[in-house]
Amino acid sequence: MINFSETFIYSDQPTTCPECGVRSEIIVDLSHTKDQTQVHKCPNEKCKFEFVMQYDSDFDNGLLL
């Protein structure tokens, strides 16, 4: 199951699993849509945590300006 109740903001850094820190794999990439969302899965056999990354333009603007 994918936990949509907790959404993470992605940046230009490689995305890592919030549970175990292993670099996650993108299983659904909607970053080119208006939703700007990616679903990631942890490749760690003992973890397999799935989570949603959302691109936050306000957050990004705050960093750039």
Ligand SMILES: [Zn+2]
């Ligand atoms: Zn993990």
